[in-house]
Amino acid sequence: xxxxxxxxxxxxxxLVERLSDEKHNVVVIDKDKKKVDLITDEQDVLxxxxxxxxxxxxxxxxxxxxxxxxxxxxxxxxxxxxxVMAKRSDKYCRTVARxxxxxxxxxxxxxxxxxxxxxxxxxxxxxxxxxxxxxQYPDSIQVDTFTRGRIELFHxxxxxxxxxxxxxVGTIINHFKCHVxxxxxxxxRKALIPEFKTMLTEGDELILSATPKDANTFFKRTExxxxxxxxxxxxxxxxxxxxxxxRLSETGVRTKIIExxxxxxxxLNERIPKATVINGDGSDEKLLxxxxxxxxxxxxxxxxxxxxxxxxxxFARRVSHANIMTKLRGLNYTDIMERKQLENTIFxxxxxxDYIVKYARSMSGSREGNIENIFTLSKSKAKAMExxxxxxxxATGVPISQLKLKEGIIICSITRNEKLIVPGGRDEMRVGDNxxxxxxxxxxxxxxxxxxx
Amino acid sequence: MNLRIVRYITGWVIIFxxxxxxxxxxxxxxxxxxxxxxVFALVIxxxxxxxxxxxxxxxxxxxxxxxxxxxxxxxxxxIALGIFGALPFFISxxxxxxxxxxxxxxxxxxxxxxxxxxxxxxxxxxxMFWRCFTHxxxxxxxxxxxxxxxxxxxxxxxxxxxxxxxxxxxxxxVPKMKDTAKLLYAIYIVITVVCIVSYLLxxxxxxxxxxxxxxxxxxxGFGLYNDSMASFTPLQINLMxxxxxxxxxxxxxxxxxxxxNFKEIFSFExxxxxxxxxxxSIVLIAKDILPMYGKINVAFRHSAFQVASIITTSGFxxxxxxxxxxxxxxxIVLLMIVGACAGSTGGxxxxxxxxxxxxxxxxxxxxxxxPQRVRKLYLDRxxxxxxxxxxxxxxxxxxxxxxxxxxxxxxxxxxGLTSNLTAVLATLNNIGPGLKAVGPTQNFGIYSSFSKCVxxxxxxxxxxxxxPILILLLPSCxxxx
Numbered sequence: 043x044x045x046x047x048x049x050x051x052x053x054x055x056x057l058v059e060r061l062s063d064e065k066h067n068v069v070v071i072d073k074d075k076k077k078v079d080l081i082t083d084e085q086d087v088l089x090x091x092x093x094x095x096x097x098x099x100x101x102x103x104x105x106x107x108x109x110x111x112x113x114x115x116x117x118x119x120x121x122x123x124x125x126v127m128a129k130r131s132d133k134y135c136r137t138v139a140r141x142x143x144x145x146x147x148x149x150x151x152x153x154x155x156x157x158x159x160x161x162x163x164x165x166x167x168x169x170x171x172x173x174x175x176x177x178q179y180p181d182s183i184q185v186d187t188f189t190r191g192r193i194e195l196f197h198x199x200x201x202x203x204x205x206x207x208x209x210x211v212g213t214i215i216n217h218f219k220c221h222v223x224x225x226x227x228x229x230x231r232k233a234l235i236p237e238f239k240t241m242l243t244e245g246d247e248l249i250l251s252a253t254p255k256d257a258n259t260f261f262k263r264t265e266x267x268x269x270x271x272x273x274x275x276x277x278x279x280x281x282x283x284x285x286x287x288x289r290l291s292e293t294g295v296r297t298k299i300i301e302x303x304x305x306x307x308x309x310l311n312e313r314i315p316k317a318t319v320i321n322g323d324g325s326d327e328k329l330l331x332x333x334x335x336x337x338x339x340x341x342x343x344x345x346x347x348x349x350x351x352x353x354x355x356x357f358a359r360r361v362s363h364a365n366i367m368t369k370l371r372g373l374n375y376t377d378i379m380e381r382k383q384l385e386n387t388i389f390x391x392x393x394x395x396d397y398i399v400k401y402a403r404s405m406s407g408s409r410e411g412n413i414e415n416i417f418t419l420s421k422s423k424a425k426a427m428e429x430x431x432x433x434x435x436x437a438t439g440v441p442i443s444q445l446k447l448k449e450g451i452i453i454c455s456i457t458r459n460e461k462l463i464v465p466g467g468r469d470e471m472r473v474g475d476n477x478x479x480x481x482x483x484x485x486x487x488x489x490x491x492x493x494x495x
Numbered sequence: 496m497n498l499r500i501v502r503y504i505t506g507w508v509i510i511f512x513x514x515x516x517x518x519x520x521x522x523x524x525x526x527x528x529x530x531x532x533x534v535f536a537l538v539i540x541x542x543x544x545x546x547x548x549x550x551x552x553x554x555x556x557x558x559x560x561x562x563x564x565x566x567x568x569x570x571x572x573x574i575a576l577g578i579f580g581a582l583p584f585f586i587s588x589x590x591x592x593x594x595x596x597x598x599x600x601x602x603x604x605x606x607x608x609x610x611x612x613x614x615x616x617x618x619x620x621x622x623m624f625w626r627c628f629t630h631x632x633x634x635x636x637x638x639x640x641x642x643x644x645x646x647x648x649x650x651x652x653x654x655x656x657x658x659x660x661x662x663x664x665x666x667x668x669v670p671k672m673k674d675t676a677k678l679l680y681a682i683y684i685v686i687t688v689v690c691i692v693s694y695l696l697x698x699x700x701x702x703x704x705x706x707x708x709x710x711x712x713x714x715x716g717f718g719l720y721n722d723s724m725a726s727f728t729p730l731q732i733n734l735m736x737x738x739x740x741x742x743x744x745x746x747x748x749x750x751x752x753x754x755x756n757f758k759e760i761f762s763f764e765x766x767x768x769x770x771x772x773x774x775x776s777i778v779l780i781a782k783d784i785l786p787m788y789g790k791i792n793v794a795f796r797h798s799a800f801q802v803a804s805i806i807t808t809s810g811f812x813x814x815x816x817x818x819x820x821x822x823x824x825x826x827i828v829l830l831m832i833v834g835a836c837a838g839s840t841g842g843x844x845x846x847x848x849x850x851x852x853x854x855x856x857x858x859x860x861x862x863x864x865x866p867q868r869v870r871k872l873y874l875d876r877x878x879x880x881x882x883x884x885x886x887x888x889x890x891x892x893x894x895x896x897x898x899x900x901x902x903x904x905x906x907x908x909x910x911g912l913t914s915n916l917t918a919v920l921a922t923l924n925n926i927g928p929g930l931k932a933v934g935p936t937q938n939f940g941i942y943s944s945f946s947k948c949v950x951x952x953x954x955x956x957x958x959x960x961x962x963p964i965l966i967l968l969l970p971s972c973x974x975x976x
Contacts, residue, residue: 044670067670075880083562086653088670 043067044108045402048094048124049115050077052371052391053140053165053398057112058085060399069103072115094124097131105131110160112138112398118146122157129158136160138398142281161401165394170285171254172393173367176386177340178258178271178293186426193455193462193478194257195225195426196250198266200242205265212238220260222252223464225454226480228424235452249424249480251455253462258293271295275338275364277324277354278345279303279310282369282390286342291316295340298333300324325350327357335362342367355384426454429477429489437493443467446494450482496973497558501568504560504655506550507645508572508637512579513542518628519583523621531619534587542579563972565654566963569638573955576637577601580629589622598939598947603629605958606842608716608810608927611940611947616721620702627706627717633958634713634742634840635683636660643676658963662837663848663887668750682749683840687712690738697731711738714841716810716927723812723935729796732813736796736803740773743807743835764875765847769806769836772846776802776826783823798823805830808842810927817934824930831920842925842957844894850874851887893961898923901953905946918942922953 043066047054050072058081062068068087071094072078078089092099094113105111111128113121118141125137138161146153150162175185179196186195200207206214211224215238227234228247234240242248252260261267274290276283279301287310291297297317301307307321322329324345335341341364343351348370355368367386431438437445442453442465456463457476463469471477477489486492516539523532560568580603581596590596595611602609603626612618618626632640636659642652652672657665667675690712694704703719710717720726724735744766751759761767781791781798788794797814804811805827816827834843854872862868872879901919902912910918910932917929918939928935939950956964966972 062670067674069670082667083653086670086672088667 043110043402044104045069046071046100046103046105046108046111046128048072048111048113048121050074050081051114051116053114053394055081056392056395057114057398058087060395061402062087064399064402066402069108071099071103095120095127097127100124100127100131105135108132108135110136110138110402112140112402114140114394118143122153122159125159126157138163138401140165140394142166144281144284161398163394163397165390166281167285168397169282169369169388169390169393170289173282173286173342173388174254174289174293176367177274177290177342177365178267178295179261180267180269183261183266193251193457194254195454195478196248196252196257198248198250200244200246200248202244204244206242206248207244209242210238211236211240211242214242214264218260218263220252220263221256221462222250222260223455225249225251225478226424226452249426249454251462251478254289255293262294271339271365273338274298274340274342275330275333275335276300276342276344277330278343278351278369279306279319280344280346283342283344284310284313286344287317288314298338300329300333324354330357331361335364338362338364340365340367342369344369346371348372352384359385425481425485427479427481427486429479431471431473431475431477431489434473435490436495437489438471438473441468441470448484448492448494450484451492452480454478454480496567496975497560497564499555500557500560500564501571503550503557504568505572505575506546506548507641508546509542509549509575509579510546511637511641512576513539513546515628515632516542516583516625519621519625522624523619526620528619528621531583531587531621534583535621535625537586538579538582541582545579560652560654562654562657563966565652566658566966567972569655569658570955570959570963570967572637573601573604573959576604577951577955580604580625583625584622587619587622589618592944594944594947595940598951599626600629601951601954602922602927603627603715603717604633605925605954606630606633606713606715606808606840607922607925607954607957608710608718609922609933609950609954610717610927610938613938613940614721615718623719624702624706627709627715627719630713630715630717631687631709632713634709634715635679639676639679642673643680658959660838661842661960662745662845663851663883663890664837666747666838668747678750678753679746682746682753683712686738686741686749693734693738694731697734698728699731707735708738710809710811711735712742712840714739714742714807714809714835714839714925716804716808718811724800725813727813732796732800735811736800739803739807739809739811740770742809743803743839743841744769745836745838747838762875765836765845765850768850769846772830772833773802773806776806776830780819780823780826783820787819801827802830805926806833806841806843807835807839808924808926810921812928812935815934815936817930817936828917828920828930831917831924831926834924844891844924847874848887848890851879851884852891854879855884855888890961893965894923897953897956897961901949904949905942908941908943908946910941918950919953922950923957925954925957 045061045066046069047057048071050070058068058070062085069090070078070081070087071090071092073093075091078091082089090099090103094115105128111125113124115121121139121141125139128135128137137159139159141162142164154162179185183196183198224236226249227236227240262270273296276287276299279299283299287297287299291314298320299310299317300320300322301310302323304321307319311319320333335358341358343354345351351368351370355366358364358366367388368384369388453465455478456465456469456471479492516535520532520535523535577597577600580600581593584590584596584599585593590599598611638655638659656672668678669675687708690708691704694708706719718724724732745763748760748763748766777799780802781794784798785791785794788797800813801816832844833849834845835841837845837847851874858870858872898919902915905915913930914932918933921927921929921933932941933939
């Protein structure tokens with residue numbers, strides 16, 4: 043696959059490294075000649091010095107034969123414009139833009155549709171979601187994200203003492219009244235399509251899909267999550283801090299943000315009324331203790347300075363039993379960090395790169411098919427696959443009950459116009475839908491292949 | 496320095512040389528020269544065994560290939576190529592002195608074409624083929640070839656390419672090094688095949704067409720006969736002129752043609768100046784030598800052939816230009832220094848370097864009048880970076896130092912300043928013939944063994960563009976940290 047990456051920052055570099063390793067032909071564009079030279083010395087890629095929104099520069103980078111353009115410069119507007127330029131010069135080129143300004147956050151899907159982008163990625167949002175997930179769910183629940191973060195697939199084992207044991211699927215649905223879809227029950231080596239009367243027994247593995255918010259309610263009501271997160275302290279009210287505080291306080295966690303900039307505090311208070319905003323220096327130990335760091339359930343060090351985050355986390359570790367998350371920007375000295383001093387670290391740049399690479403990977407496989415995402419669920423061979431239906435075929439336009447599905451295939455969910463549909467027998471798949479299916483290990487490259495010929 | 500990877504790569508290069516030696520072996524079989532075939536078979540065996548031993552049979556962790564390992568790999572491999580490539584001549588007794596044999600092979604590999612043989616016609620066909628084939632191998636470069644076919648993982652292979660490919664900066668055509676290498680060889684092979692076919696059509700024998708094509712496209716210059724090219728027909732000579740000029744052009748131009756990007760072709764400033772220099776020199780020399788040859792077409796043919804041969808640093812000759820008037824000789828010596836385009840198979844200082852130097856000089860002079868004026872230099876419509884400018888200036892300085900030092904080192908042989916200077920120029924720029932004692936009708940056999948070693952060094956330094964070979968002399972290059 044031919045890939046153009048515009049912008050050689052942290053994310054750009056991580057992307058180049060990963061994509062080049064996966065044998066893609068990568069061209070990088072950056073205004074700074076030094077950055078381009080550095081990257082072409084280290085990686086087997088072609089460098090072009092210039093502005094990514096300049097048509098001549100794009101031509102020089104070979105936009106005419108490019109399958110994927112990823113714009114990750116500092117400026118959101120430049121990224122969007124760059125993608126539009128690319129799309130205009132080659133309509134088969136898929137484009138990915140990094141857009142981090144929260145102003146655009148609500149418009150993402152509109153922007154994406156209208157500007158013809160394949161993916162708009164907000165690194166801070168992804169990082170915040172990842173932190174929230176680590177804070178809120180115990181390790182026994184494995185989470186995979188589908189349909190660009192809108193749907194999460196939960197994979198949990200029913201161990202002894204789990205409140206769901208002995209209930210039937212019907213009871214769970216009626217009793218807890220949550221918008222959660224039980225996609226499959228895996229018992230031994232067999233996967234069952236759950237019906238109303240299916241009884242859950244110890245040792246079963248459940249695969250659920252839901253939006254993050256519904257999932258949280260579900261886990262709380264069912265008391266699967268025995269120690270749900272009740273309080274969290276965030277130092278640094280930057281973009282990640284903002285998203286994280288928003289997400290946590292929305293799901294009912296008492297959240298405290300410590301931010302030194304008064305103006306920013308006003309903004310945070312306005313946007314997240316449920317959270318407690320404290321205007322103060324996060325590196326002030328007394329302040330942290332006064333605000334109750336000793337009893338907090340989760341602590342996130344999200345200031346802009348790596349060193350400060352590391353020290354804050356070490357301090358939090360000493361004075362509390364909180365679940366600690368440290369944000370780091372640079373990849374230097376990771377060896378030292380890994381020496382178990384820090385429990386959880388998060389690199390937003392690397393995470394963004396991984397996210398885009400995951401997309402690119404599913405895209406390069408989708409040359410002939412239309413598979414978007416693929417995950418192997420741990421402990422079982424089951425695989426979850428996501429498809430985006432591009433054109434009508436034998437699987438579309440027919441009610442699911444009339445489809446002759448191959449053995450072991452479960453259609454988990456259909457996402458249409460950003461809405462989650464729990465597919466019943468009468469529902470059908472349409473062009474433009476995102477479909478999530480579960481198999482017992484087989485991989486189907488195209489949604490067509492799940493139907494018997 | 497990480498010696499493990501240097502050994503590994505050098506080992507592979509020697510094995511590849513064994514593979515290249517199959518071609519003269521086949522030639523020998525075709526011409527029923529069984530005695531020399533035995534020698535070649537033996538040398539192939541030596542190459543494969545030594546290569547295997549050097550690279551190690553077990554797969555081990557090789558470590559990283561940083562720029563200094565890359566440079567060292569390339570220089571050491573080229574030296575190894577010379578040492579092993581000389582074995583057939585030495586073992587068969589065709590060149591009894593080992594240093595002479597190394598000189599001959601290095602001269603072939605670096606596409607110099609300077610010979611120590613006074614009578615080349617007595618060589619066997621197989622040896623002659625090997626002698627010419629080294630031009631073709633060395634023309635595009637051994638590492639480009641290896642990179643195109645060996646699955647060498649790692650992004651840092653560009654460090655090998657940097658050391659081997661000519662020009663002030665390396666440019667890739669496509670993102671992947673391997674694909675770039677494949678494209679370069681594809682272009683190279685296409686030009687070679689077209690050249691061979693044209694020679695055949697012009698009436699050369701298969702053997703002549705093959706061997707001379709290697710010399711032409713690789714811009715080498717080993718002739719088949721003692722009088723170099725003088726015995727060929729005017730048509731054949733004009734064809735050769737054409738193909739030499741073609742081979743001296745930056746290969747990026749051919750890549751642009753191959754992908755139908757015709758607009759880009761005109762942005763190569765270097766190529767424009769290259770063609771301009773050729774044209775001007777041809778006219779000037781033709782006018783100068785007209786009285787010698789009488790007919791205008793003959794004068795132009797000799798002038799064009801000699802200009803093309805010298806500027807592309809091939810070094811074929813149709814006439815003894817040592818006997819030409821002083822102006823013509825002066826132009827020829829200047830052309831020797833200028834050399835061909837960067838990114839071609841030719842040697843010399845390279846037209847682009849000369850351009851950069853001239854532009855830099857122009858800016859310096861202007862800065863006397865407007866000391867505070869800010870002015871960026873452009874090449875091919877792109878701004879020139881300060882590093883390129885700096886390294887080009889350094890290159891020119893080192894070039895001059897090596898030139899003078901080498902001329903001094905070979906001076907004790909007592910051959911006179913013109914001979915010595917042009918001998919060094921001819922080897923450092925990978926041309927072949929110089930003036931006076933090393934003129935087109937003479938050879939390098941007159942020099943002592945020590946002088947030959949100096950000239951071997953010059954040839955390698957010129958082909959690898961000074962830096963890779965020079966860093967081998969630095970003690971800090973060999974230290975661990």
